Amino acid sequence: MSDKFGRNNLCWCGSGRKYKKCHAFINEQMEIYRLKGFEVPDQKLLKTKQQIEGIRESGRRNIAILDFIENFVVDGAATEELDRLIYEKTKELRGIPADLHYEGYPKSVCISINDVVCHGIPAKHILLKNGDIVNIDVSTIYNGFFSDSSRMFCVGSVSPQKQKLVDIAKECLDMGLAQVKPWGFLGDVGQAVNNHAEKNGYTVVREIGGHGIGLEFHEEPWVSHVTKQGTGMLLVPGLVFTVEPMINMGISKIVTDANDNWTIRTADGKPSAQWEKTVLVTEAGYEVLAY
Template identity: 60%
Template sequence: MLQKLGRNDLCWCGSHKKYKVCHEAFDNKILAAKRQGHLVPNHEIIKTPKQLDGMRESSKVNIAVLDYVGEHIKAGMSTEEIDQMVYEKTTQMGGIPAPLNFDGYPKSVCVSINEVVCHGIPSKDTLLKEGDIVNVDVSTIYNGFFSDSSRMFLIGEVDEEKRKLVEVAKECMNLGLEQVKPWGFLGDVAQAINDHAKANGYSVVKEIGGHGIGIEFHEEPWVSYVIPKNTGMMMVPGMVFTIEPMINMGKADVYVDAKDEWTVFTKDGKPSAQWEIMVLVTENGYEIMTY
């Protein structure tokens, strides 16, 4: 629900300005869209300037941790070693790894190799091999604010098929990003991603998507990458969400490992690739918060 305020009340955004000169016209535009049948965000989804400043600081830690992983990741390394790197670098910078103990997840990072789509649990028994493609998904809490991003890494000499998958997955993310515009729809992002994946003979995972983030790890909205243009929640300035499509070389079908109840695999055993950024909708377009 949008908070009901008198025109001379202080605005809900924390600006200390009167509502009528701050967010009244903004809220009226959202309400008009709602009356037209569109899904619109409430005030809890829209971040205040103070919250955004905190999220930017968290994002700096998040990016530094991924940079650090990128400098050290190599063949022969165990995924447990990556977990240790993430924990040590995050805490050294004053942060907390957001995945650690989140809903029972036992580690500080997700490391997903080849046919693992996401949520791969680090282990001392899982070693990176020449030719692997690896997604490292880092999420950070810093001074109470959350940030999130992931990157793909190519281990040694990677075959052309896997290399192309990784490149196209990044292109999908960037094409989705280009559709982030105020007063557009999350479906605009999804359509651009899905069209490019299919044009290259790939598929997009349906069950797992992006999410709002900032005050909590996972917030509204849930971000699908298979819905059509002009559908889904309206994007408005102040919204922050992740763009993180999972692009499969084969079919879109996935399953969750019954033993650990976390690791997601492609059903056909073919590789999957994913890049993730965190993006803020602005008055003129977008701001990339993590990359």
């Protein structure tokens, strides 16, 4: 990298600084870790200043959509109506729902209720009811940049057991995020998530995790939430990915609905909860780009 750009040339990332004052140190550190046998991100995964701003703008819209839909998550609401509202709000914000037609997915958002872990397809006949816990997972394209985040919503009065699951799932996310720092490892995130879930008697879904994002909907790296500290990809400034642990009240095993090949449920029928944020690794720690 240094031979190609020259230490006194402007850095490739568009920061306006000379390479030696910008990414030279980062590239040198990555090479040190690579030679020690650690997994380091490909250069193309490190977002430039311009790309980060584009993802940030997409994330602002994603946040606004989740803020908007909160007042409509009520007893009796049809999930198909929530999908329509999210589609219209996304268009109003000059965005595109990233979910719509992605690998054949038929709706603009994933809405997952109680034992549905993720990828719940909105439908006219699926109505929210008092006591439900609901994950709404919104993904937005704006000016070609992608963002992705989800939140849990409680419909009316939920049981103490469901409320605790929702709360602990949020804590798992926050503890995972606290491990996002330059020159740490993705495995640090998964270790923190899994430790907290197990401490509270819950399990973490193993087969589905977070993902890189920004220029595409799903990029490298894949983010497991059951990994070990000090393992996995090196966390480098400019890396953007989602942290989105799925926490089950019962066993971690999941099943896919054979009728639609999208809806994923807990194998034992017990509730699951998930929160998701898009995060950027910075030189000082991390920045949440969508929540």
